[in-house]
Amino acid sequence: MKKRRKVTTRTLQRQKKQKEPIAMITAYDYPSAKLAEQAGADMILVGDSLGMVVLGYDSTIPVTLDDMVHHTKAVTRGAKYAMVVADLPFATAHFSKDEVLRSAARLMQEAGAYAVKLEGGTEIVENVRALTAAGIPVVSHLGLTPQSVNQLGGYLIQGKDVSGAEKLLAEAKLLEEAGACALVLECVPEELARLISESLAIPTIGIGAGRFCDGQVLVFHDLLQIGSDWSPSFAKTYAQVGQIMQQAIAEYVTEVKERRFPEEKHVTHLSQETLATLYGAREEQEYDHRRNNPSVV
Secondary structure (H helix, E strand, C coil), X not given: CCCCCCCCHHHHHHHHHCCCCEEEEECCCHHHHHHHHHCCCCEXXXXXXXHHHCCCCCCCCCCCHHHHHHHHXXXXXXXXXXXXXXXXXXCHHHCCHHHHHHHHXXXXXXXXXXXXXXXXXXXXXXXXXXXXXXXXXXXXXXECCHHXXXXXXXXXXXXXXXXXXXXXXXXXXHHHHHCCCEEEEECCCHHHHHHHHHHCCCCEEEECCCCCCCEEEEEHXXXXXXXXXXXXXXXXXXXXXXXXXXXXXXXXXHHHHCCCCCCHHHCCCCCXXXXXXXXXXXXXXHHHHHHHCCCCC
């Protein structure tokens, strides 16, 4: 079996040049990251969507930098070859350059991320430039930017009219010029995503942006349908793992209630000598009776 090499920014550039699609999965912990890497994912995004998917918030806005560091640490322990990208949480990308650098440094030094992702366009270009100048790879994010959902008025398709499309294209070029190594396009019409992808030298990663981006990203829990009955229209469910998990847990609960678990094969026993010393002969007999008749309490 061919040994896998670490995915780097050069790997992404090669994949774009050779038209090899990039597979990214959004994951939030050690087991999901390990599974994603074993399945061959090129990139793993530790998204601030963990606020909604894992922490139960209504949006990504409550997610803190400490949350992101905590979850990114878990992901980097599970992924050794895939490129791990961590989101800078709400408002962080708009802070001063010093504050943005400190936040990004935490994600890289403490949590082990390879790159950071920033939502926004023109307003954050200088911070993208500062990060890349400091040696921190940046993945930019345009289109539907969940951290700005209140300003956008909801989770809506972006760039549908001429002015909106021209703005996204111009911002994509500005972010590339500032040093971004890749660009996530979320909820953008397919034709616009294709134009942006063909206009940039850096790879684009689409989510709800059609078939012509250089890569695609889906949330681990969406593609496996874990923990939610809802799935975005642009997502595809590859397995109903959540149903299987619920059925298994329900079976466990039933067996516990009916005293069918644990069985004999799941337990260990004291030696007869130790048992006799601890319980005495009479108690030993009673214990043996209970052991052979677990329904008797």
